[in-house]
Amino acid sequence: MQASEMYGKAKVRLDSWINEVTGFGVAARDKLVNAVFQRSAVLTATQLEDLFNGDSIAAKVVGKVVDDALRGSYSIEVGAEDADEAVSKAAAAGAAVYAYMEDELKASAHVEAGWNWGRLFGGGAIYLVTDEGYDAPQDLPLDESRLRSVLALTTLDVRDIVPHSVYSDPSSPKFGSVEVYRVNRTSSTTRGTPQPAAYIHETRLITFEGRMTTNRERQRHDGWSLSVLQRVHDKLRTYNQSFASLGNLVQDASQGIFSMEGLIDMIGGGQENDVEKRIGLADLQRSNARTLVIDAGMEKFERMSPALTGYPEALQLFMLDVCEAADMPASVLFGRSPAGMNATGESDRLLWAQTVEAERRKVAHPALSRIAQLVFRSSEGPTGGTEPDAWEIEWPALIHQTDSERATIRKTVAETDDIYMRHGALLPEEVAINRFRAGGWNPETKIDIPEREAILKDTYEQISASAADDAAAQPTTGPTTTPTPTDQAAPPTAPPAPTADIQKTAYNGSQVAGLLDIVTRATAGAIPRSAATAMLVVLFPLSQAEAEEIMRDVPIDPTPPGASPGGEPA
Numbered sequence: 001m002q003a004s005e006m007y008g009k010a011k012v013r014l015d016s017w018i019n020e021v022t023g024f025g026v027a028a029r030d031k032l033v034n035a036v037f038q039r040s041a042v043l044t045a046t047q048l049e050d051l052f053n054g055d056s057i058a059a060k061v062v063g064k065v066v067d068d069a070l071r072g073s074y075s076i077e078v079g080a081e082d083a084d085e086a087v088s089k090a091a092a093a094g095a096a097v098y099a100y101m102e103d104e105l106k107a108s109a110h111v112e113a114g115w116n117w118g119r120l121f122g123g124g125a126i127y128l129v130t131d132e133g134y135d136a137p138q139d140l141p142l143d144e145s146r147l148r149s150v151l152a153l154t155t156l157d158v159r160d161i162v163p164h165s166v167y168s169d170p171s172s173p174k175f176g177s178v179e180v181y182r183v184n185r186t187s188s189t190t191r192g193t194p195q196p197a198a199y200i201h202e203t204r205l206i207t208f209e210g211r212m213t214t215n216r217e218r219q220r221h222d223g224w225s226l227s228v229l230q231r232v233h234d235k236l237r238t239y240n241q242s243f244a245s246l247g248n249l250v251q252d253a254s255q256g257i258f259s260m261e262g263l264i265d266m267i268g269g270g271q272e273n274d275v276e277k278r279i280g281l282a283d284l285q286r287s288n289a290r291t292l293v294i295d296a297g298m299e300k301f302e303r304m305s306p307a308l309t310g311y312p313e314a315l316q317l318f319m320l321d322v323c324e325a326a327d328m329p330a331s332v333l334f335g336r337s338p339a340g341m342n343a344t345g346e347s348d349r350l351l352w353a354q355t356v357e358a359e360r361r362k363v364a365h366p367a368l369s370r371i372a373q374l375v376f377r378s379s380e381g382p383t384g385g386t387e388p389d390a391w392e393i394e395w396p397a398l399i400h401q402t403d404s405e406r407a408t409i410r411k412t413v414a415e416t417d418d419i420y421m422r423h424g425a426l427l428p429e430e431v432a433i434n435r436f437r438a439g440g441w442n443p444e445t446k447i448d449i450p451e452r453e454a455i456l457k458d459t460y461e462q463i464s465a466s467a468a469d470d471a472a473a474q475p476t477t478g479p480t481t482t483p484t485p486t487d488q489a490a491p492p493t494a495p496p497a498p499t500a501d502i503q504k505t506a507y508n509g510s511q512v513a514g515l516l517d518i519v520t521r522a523t524a525g526a527i528p529r530s531a532a533t534a535m536l537v538v539l540f541p542l543s544q545a546e547a548e549e550i551m552r553d554v555p556i557d558p559t560p561p562g563a564s565p566g567g568e569p570a
Contacts, residue, residue, distance in 0.1 A: 040233065040234055042220075042221065042226065043227060043229065043230055043233060045157075045158060045159055048120055048121055048227050052120050055236070055240070057236060057239075057333065057334075058232070061228060061229060061232055062116060062119045062229065063116050064328065064332060064333070065119075065356055066115045066119070067112075068352075068356045068398070069356050069359055069363075070364060071396075072395075072396035073396065074098075074108075074368065074393050074394060074396070075094065075098060075394045076094035076098045076393055076394075077391065077393075077394050078090035078093050078094040078391045079388065079389065079391065087438070090388065093382070093383050094391065096382035096383065097372055097375050097381075097383065099382070100381065101371055101372060105150060105153050107153065107368060108368075110126050110155050111364055111367050111368060113155040114126045114155050114156075114208045114367070115208050115363055115367075117156075117158075117208065118207070118209050118363075119208070119227070120157075120210070120227055120228070120229070121157050121224070122158060122209060122213070122224045122225045122227045123157065123161070123207070123208070123223075123224030123225065124155065124156065124158070124207070124208040124209075125160075125161050125181070125205045125206065125208065126154070126155055126156075126367070127153070127154040127155075127183070127200060127204065127205055128153065128206070128374065129151045129154060130142060130204070130374070131147075131150075132146045132147055133148055138201065139180050139199040139201050141201050141203045144377050147374065147377055147379065147385075149378045149380045149381055150371070150374050150375055150378060150381070153371070156183065158222065159184075160183055161181050161184075161205075162181065163180075163181055163222065163223035164179075164180045164181055164182040164199055165179050165180045166178055166179055167179045177202070178202055180199050180200065180201055181200050181202065181205060182197050182198070182199055183197065183200055184197050208363065209225040210225045210226055210227045210228045210230075211226050211227070211230065211231070212225065213225035213226045228326075231325045235318070235321045235322050235324075236325075238321070239318040239321070242318050246311050249311070256302075256303055257301070257302050258279060258294075258301050259299060259301070259302075260278065260298065260299055282294070282301070327355070328352070328355075329348040329352055331348045331349075332348065349399065350399070356398055357398055360395060369393055372391075373387065376388070376391070409443060413435070413443045417431045417435075417445075424511075424512075426445070430445075430447060431445075434446060514539070514540075515540060515550075518535055518536060518539075519532070519554065522551065522554045523553075523554050529554050529555070529556055532551060532554065533547045533548060534547075536550060536551070
């Protein structure tokens with residue numbers, strides 16, 4: 001191919017700037033344009049196992065999130081009514097299931113192992129060994145209606161378990177996912193002799209995986225995902241080699257150089273022994289007397305120190321490259337303190353806590369919930385096969401607050417509660433019940449919406465009935481004093497019927513207090529009756545007739561405070 005033809009083909013670009021004069025962006029002349037991405041070889045299970053067992057950074061990339069997520073003991077909280085007996089029974093049921101899971105099944109240990117193997121090898125599983133009352137075929141779905149007990153848990157990895165068949169019905173929500181796995185185990189007592197394969201239905205397994213992997217790559221990996229170390233491997237290798245090279249430089253940080261005149265001629269003339277003897281004598285002199293005696297005319301000794309400037313900065317960049325690939329902060333992966341002015345590491349701490357919380361909810365929570373669900377449903381289990389309507393696995397906090405932080409949070413919540421109570425959004429009893437629970441102080445507020453709506457409806461009905469009774473008891477004869485046109489009240493009207501949306505027609509506590517305050521002030525003579533009536537119409541969803549009905553017992557021209565009955569000051 002001629003050079004002109006090659007340049008002509010290289011100029012075809014649709015997504016970048018090019019300069020034919022300088023060669024910028026031209027494939028045949030620009031080195032950067034010729035760079036392409038090449039996939040790395042998929043790490044084998046043996047390589048991954050060696051990395052996990054031998055490299056501390058690789059082991060932390062795999063297991064740090066697992067260790068932090070499972071640190072501290074979870075609990076099983078069972079919902080119950082407010083009755084003391086019901087709450088006590090619910091707490092006992094949750095504690096019994098937790099004790100069986102941890103004491104008998106070692107659930108946390110198996111979840112930890114399965115999760116680690118999923119992240120390391122790209123696939124791991126927990127096999128649920130169950131008793132269904134008969135010798136149930138393991139390649140059929142788990143029959144929970146006949147479940148007697150969960151006998152044991154067994155942890156497997158990708159070398160033990162391989163997808164055998166998938167759901168083939170397109171209308172099934174599980175279409176394309178694995179239905180049956182083939183389990184191959186090698187017994188250590190038979191010197192590596194493979195045992196007969198077993199076929200296990202996916203409902204009898206809890207599976208764990210590594211990084212998100214494309215479907216075609218999963219097919220090349222026996223249906224499993226890739227290891228979390230796959231993206232980290234090359235960058236981890238660069239970091240470790242650079243660190244080892246720096247170690248070699250440190251070993252040679254002070255290198256002695258002994259110059260001898262005619263050295264090459266002596267070696268060529270067969271005087272190697274004389275050369276070695278002279279060098280050995282020089283080393284002996286330096287070791288014994290820390291003084292070296294040399295021939296001033298024929299020998300020379302000097303020290304050379306390699307320049308280490310820039311190596312720490314380069315290692316730091318390699319370190320950050322590993323952290324980026326592992327998606328972990330340097331303070332977590334390398335235990336490195338944050339650098340820079342005003343750096344406290346708080347952002348790293350919060351970011352890592354959010355990452356661990358997300359992984360815990362995505363992996364550990366459903367795994368332990370599945371085990372707990374089967375223990376609840378076991379007829380010979382702690383609860384006799386009775387699963388509560390409401391239960392949940394609760395996790396300890398990932399970040400422990402200081403006394404000062406806890407006090408600040410409580411103060412903020414208390415101020416918010418005060419605002420809610422003053423405006424009638426919460427009752428003091430509701431605040432007390434929500435804050436001071438059996439498990440300790442809690443900032444979250446939960447209210448019973450249906451109960452609130454029922455209370456509002458009852459209150460409105462009581463107000464409506466009282467207004468109707470007052471209207472029926474109203475005398476037919478008018479007052480002896482003829483009211484002025486502005487103060488004349490319209491005939492009382494019946495209160496409106498309750499609507500379907502009771503919250504839009506009923507007053508809250510703040511509105512009721514405001515209405516009573518206006519009526520009280522008008523009765524005391526602080527506000528004229530006409531002004532008070534107008535305020536009710538403007539400030540509340542009341543008609544003129546309804547406002548007049550409320551103000552009907554208020555004197556039209558009350559005696560001002562401190563005045564005599566005749567109107568003169570007392």
